[in-house]
Amino acid sequence: MQVVIGRIGRAHGIRGELNVDIRTDEPERRFAPGSSVVCGDRTLTVATARHHSGRLVVAFKEIPDRTAAEALHGTILEAVIDPTEVPEDPDEFYDHQLVGLEARSGDAVVGTVTGIVHGPYQDTLTIDIDGREVFVPFVTALVPEVSVAGGFVTVADIEGLLDPDKAEKADG
CATH class of the missing domain: 2.40.30.60 (RimM)
Structure with a gap:
């Protein structure tokens, strides 16, 4: 890996x-x-x-x-690396640990993490939501909880973050 x-x-x-x-x-x-x-x-x-x-x-x-x-x-x-290896820092993750995790917002499962985009300043999670690809910056303010053992990430409940259509309507 x-x-x-x-x-x-x-x-x-x-x-x-x-x-x-x-x-x-x-x-x-x-x-x-x-x-x-x-x-x-x-x-x-x-x-x-x-x-x-x-x-x-x-x-x-x-x-x-x-x-x-x-x-x-x-x-x-x-x-x-060995696939079982994990980073020493508990707040760091390898891509393969995140791909496949449920994406939750509040108590609802909204999608699945399908990938990570490594940008020059921050990483971004790619989440499949009902067949639609949504990008969420992988920062604590927007992804406050990651539980590899629990099989999920929690995404902040911010208007338009997971549904770009709602963001466009909120602006208009």
Whole structure:
């Protein structure tokens, strides 16, 4: 099983180093020298990782120069994990833990979590509600409760959040 751990940003310097937007709470572990990451259809080995001006700069053994580094811009980085592994932080979740959970609003089951969109600033849950795809920012104010063991997420009861038609009517 694979989990998203980062997204490659711009090349850094001329030796193939890359800025990486971190998407893991364990960057020291996931980007430790010698560790492997999945980058598209290939596996890369971390040569070095360091922080520079508030960003993680990573060099991979397979990326020899700036030209090769620039070709990876925007690519998602993933780590291969054991499916039973869970993050150390109880407020963090892997995608596979969330997909399939019931989405509840109040006491009612309104849909099912079908995916997670990893944006540059926050993640967004994709919820199937009666065959309609609805996107809910995965922030505590809108998703106050996640119970993997209980099989559900609670979504805030905010007018228009789960039914965009109601939001349009509320504005008019």
